[in-house]
Amino acid sequence: MSYKHNHESHYADNTDKIRQVLAKIKAEAGSHSPSVTTLLQELPQVKIKIDACFLSNPYATDLFLQYFTQEVMGTERLRRMIEYYPSQNRAVASRLASRLALPPERIFLGNGATEIIQAIIHNFCAGKLLINLPTFSPYYEFVRPNTQVIYNHLSKETQFKLDVDAYLALVRKEKPDMVVLINPNNPDGSYLAAAELRALLHELRAVNHVIVDESFVHFAFEDAALSLLSFADLTQEFSNLIVIKSMSKDFGIAGIRVGYAVMSASKVSQLLSNGFLWNISGLAEYFFDLWVRADFFAQYNQARIRYIHETQTFIAALAQISGLQIYPSKANYVLVELINGLSAFDFVSELLIRNGIYTRNCDDKKGLVGEFVRIGARSAEENEQIRQAIQTLCTEVDLRAMTPTPLPLAHK
Amino acid sequence: MSYKHNHESHYADNTDKIRQVLAKIKAEAGSHSPSVTTLLQELPQVKIKIDACFLSNPYATDLFLQYFTQEVMGTERLRRMIEYYPSQNRAVASRLASRLALPPERIFLGNGATEIIQAIIHNFCAGKLLINLPTFSPYYEFVRPNTQVIYNHLSKETQFKLDVDAYLALVRKEKPDMVVLINPNNPDGSYLAAAELRALLHELRAVNHVIVDESFVHFAFEDAALSLLSFADLTQEFSNLIVIKSMSKDFGIAGIRVGYAVMSASKVSQLLSNGFLWNISGLAEYFFDLWVRADFFAQYNQARIRYIHETQTFIAALAQISGLQIYPSKANYVLVELINGLSAFDFVSELLIRNGIYTRNCDDKKGLVGEFVRIGARSAEENEQIRQAIQTLCTEVDLRAMTPTPLPLAHK
Numbered sequence: 001m002s003y004k005h006n007h008e009s010h011y012a013d014n015t016d017k018i019r020q021v022l023a024k025i026k027a028e029a030g031s032h033s034p035s036v037t038t039l040l041q042e043l044p045q046v047k048i049k050i051d052a053c054f055l056s057n058p059y060a061t062d063l064f065l066q067y068f069t070q071e072v073m074g075t076e077r078l079r080r081m082i083e084y085y086p087s088q089n090r091a092v093a094s095r096l097a098s099r100l101a102l103p104p105e106r107i108f109l110g111n112g113a114t115e116i117i118q119a120i121i122h123n124f125c126a127g128k129l130l131i132n133l134p135t136f137s138p139y140y141e142f143v144r145p146n147t148q149v150i151y152n153h154l155s156k157e158t159q160f161k162l163d164v165d166a167y168l169a170l171v172r173k174e175k176p177d178m179v180v181l182i183n184p185n186n187p188d189g190s191y192l193a194a195a196e197l198r199a200l201l202h203e204l205r206a207v208n209h210v211i212v213d214e215s216f217v218h219f220a221f222e223d224a225a226l227s228l229l230s231f232a233d234l235t236q237e238f239s240n241l242i243v244i245k246s247m248s249k250d251f252g253i254a255g256i257r258v259g260y261a262v263m264s265a266s267k268v269s270q271l272l273s274n275g276f277l278w279n280i281s282g283l284a285e286y287f288f289d290l291w292v293r294a295d296f297f298a299q300y301n302q303a304r305i306r307y308i309h310e311t312q313t314f315i316a317a318l319a320q321i322s323g324l325q326i327y328p329s330k331a332n333y334v335l336v337e338l339i340n341g342l343s344a345f346d347f348v349s350e351l352l353i354r355n356g357i358y359t360r361n362c363d364d365k366k367g368l369v370g371e372f373v374r375i376g377a378r379s380a381e382e383n384e385q386i387r388q389a390i391q392t393l394c395t396e397v398d399l400r401a402m403t404p405t406p407l408p409l410a411h412k
Numbered sequence: 413m414s415y416k417h418n419h420e421s422h423y424a425d426n427t428d429k430i431r432q433v434l435a436k437i438k439a440e441a442g443s444h445s446p447s448v449t450t451l452l453q454e455l456p457q458v459k460i461k462i463d464a465c466f467l468s469n470p471y472a473t474d475l476f477l478q479y480f481t482q483e484v485m486g487t488e489r490l491r492r493m494i495e496y497y498p499s500q501n502r503a504v505a506s507r508l509a510s511r512l513a514l515p516p517e518r519i520f521l522g523n524g525a526t527e528i529i530q531a532i533i534h535n536f537c538a539g540k541l542l543i544n545l546p547t548f549s550p551y552y553e554f555v556r557p558n559t560q561v562i563y564n565h566l567s568k569e570t571q572f573k574l575d576v577d578a579y580l581a582l583v584r585k586e587k588p589d590m591v592v593l594i595n596p597n598n599p600d601g602s603y604l605a606a607a608e609l610r611a612l613l614h615e616l617r618a619v620n621h622v623i624v625d626e627s628f629v630h631f632a633f634e635d636a637a638l639s640l641l642s643f644a645d646l647t648q649e650f651s652n653l654i655v656i657k658s659m660s661k662d663f664g665i666a667g668i669r670v671g672y673a674v675m676s677a678s679k680v681s682q683l684l685s686n687g688f689l690w691n692i693s694g695l696a697e698y699f700f701d702l703w704v705r706a707d708f709f710a711q712y713n714q715a716r717i718r719y720i721h722e723t724q725t726f727i728a729a730l731a732q733i734s735g736l737q738i739y740p741s742k743a744n745y746v747l748v749e750l751i752n753g754l755s756a757f758d759f760v761s762e763l764l765i766r767n768g769i770y771t772r773n774c775d776d777k778k779g780l781v782g783e784f785v786r787i788g789a790r791s792a793e794e795n796e797q798i799r800q801a802i803q804t805l806c807t808e809v810d811l812r813a814m815t816p817t818p819l820p821l822a823h824k
Contacts, residue, residue: 028502028503029500029503032500032689034503035496035497035498035499035500035503036492036496036497037492037496037498037499037503037697038499038500038503051496054496054497056495058495061491061494061495064494065490065491065494068494069486073485073486074481074485078477079473079477080448080449080667081667082473082476082477082480082665082667082668082695083468083470083473083664083665083666083667084447084448084449084463084466084666084667085447085448085466085660085666085667086447086449086666086667086669087447087449087450088441088444088447088450090440091440091441091446091447091449091450111523111527111669111691111693112690112691114687114689114690114691115523115687115691117687118686118687118688122534122686122687138687138689141685141686142686142687143686144686248497252495253494253495254495254496254497254498254690254694255492255493255494255495255496255497255498255693255694255695256494256693256694256695257498257523257690257691257693273553274530274534274553274554274555274556275526275527275529275530275534275550275554276530277444277526277550278524278526278666278669279523279524279526279527279669281523281667281668281669281693281695281696282666282667282668283494283667283668283693283695284693285449
């Protein structure tokens, strides 16, 4: 037994262990991916270099950290932020009204969008809940036990684009109390243009509650200038509309836990009357105050536009790789179907173990038939590393397929 | 009209304005006090020097900031904490089990104790809810519309100590589904010793859900060594027991939003199955990890013991001031009844405007008959400033009472 063989055998053992731990912690995380913190703790031997499972604009994180470092660190403000109770929900909302150009009494702030989703579904959904599939799982996971969830299946054959006529037929048949539209949709990135959405909302006037989740809308675009989009002002026109917005992705600050929703003033009052008093942390309050400021927002918008350009370049580059089916996306991620025989688990494990690149295995996503992974765009440099790693993996898989006796993957 | 008169008149106008704004923002904050951040924004002309409305150990804040500055600031860890999703509730709970010496599946983490209170009352209270008065208002404010709240009145004549026999008689009569015991109680600081509480829990075995809120128990003591107390392990003996713990007060980190609860594993599962996925921020996760560490915890315990000694010294000094009725407290605050004719609003306004000291006007607290303020202990030096300011104010009120034509307060 040569040294080399010993070494390879050790590598293979170690890799198998990593794959076992990965499978275990993925199972424990349910319908979400294990966090990088959990990965770092459970798999200290894996060096994570790029987290492309995670969906956020890294340039916006840079910008936030620049302000935070200059204005907060080492100052009395840091102490106040940590020591004291933050302001109450309504007090912070009143300061945000200028940024949203909406009355403050129609703004509800959340400790992340997942808290808002839970609050809205628990408090307002009194009958059937209609959700498009694939989707963001909290929309069906956080329902009360007596809520009946019905699904509208988006089809990969039509690139997950919502078929409005079929959707409306389902609404007429099922008469849901609440419907959820994520736009751009997670995990596929399909997008309904503002004009199409508005026309659809007209047809949905008879539904009691219409949720539009625009968590990824800052990455969407309808004109060459990539003007910032939002559907929040449509709540003025459609009283049944609830617009939910995570700020974790576009602003790159998932660790702070911030999101907001816009809805009728009476709905906001109802939510506030049974809790959500101090759900905004001191750090979140600082972020919200920053977001209202013109200096920060102008720089944010530059970071946003740069990131969209780079994301679309990245997606176009991935589309060149043989063995992948790429679905068009107006979000900051791309849904990729593996059509070269590789499973989603193998794809994710190989990229993680070989390259330290973490991507999203979608085999827990309802409504996806096939082997799907979701890849988030990071910085241009990281995107190129991701592209190269995937290119190498797919080339190897192709070579194996062409060889009469299949080549094993490196460590097998 | 002399310059002096002009000056005084301007001062009086300004003071009246401040009092009006104070009354307005107090009304807007409902049954809580406006935050210091709100005060700073609405009353920039008032310089707040000491926040004795706020209840926390400032030495513990010092300690946290020392660790945070050394370990997080300016490091890659700060970026990770802000950019990435924190770990999920259950993942963090599993790391806390060693500190609590309890199975992780019985630990639920909250974005502050108020979130936990809301979650528990909404999810588990199916009948009447019995609450002692005075209390922490979220316990009755966050109930579902169909929940009937009944009250057990603690009496100032018996220093707000729970009358166990009368309480049990009320329980037998009303048959509540859930009862709430805050120990030490907020806002009066009365305390039921561990042995008394355990005996009471035996008598409450027929009640479906018994909440013991021990948010202030780190400030209580039963022996000369001021050993750390907790009732969390009683959940092993009493399956109907839910122990709730804010960490904002003892650890001086209200801005981070952290708390936890210990209850049956099935209750934790029920809560997690309908939300609370990423309710812990990155900064909160850092705090929880710190709390488990022996080095931090040993230093924390020193800060805790020092603070209890200073708090008790402060309360004893306030008891020497004529015009105040002091109620005994095993918490980090003292409930003070004004028996010199001063209203709680005047007391709070005068201390704020004259001395920049913010105290808690309790005139919104149900179950308090009289003029009550709650004063939180701060550092020893600040406590002395608070004592002096109150001494001066009360002396002036006494002088006024003894004068045939009452002296106006300085600015009236």
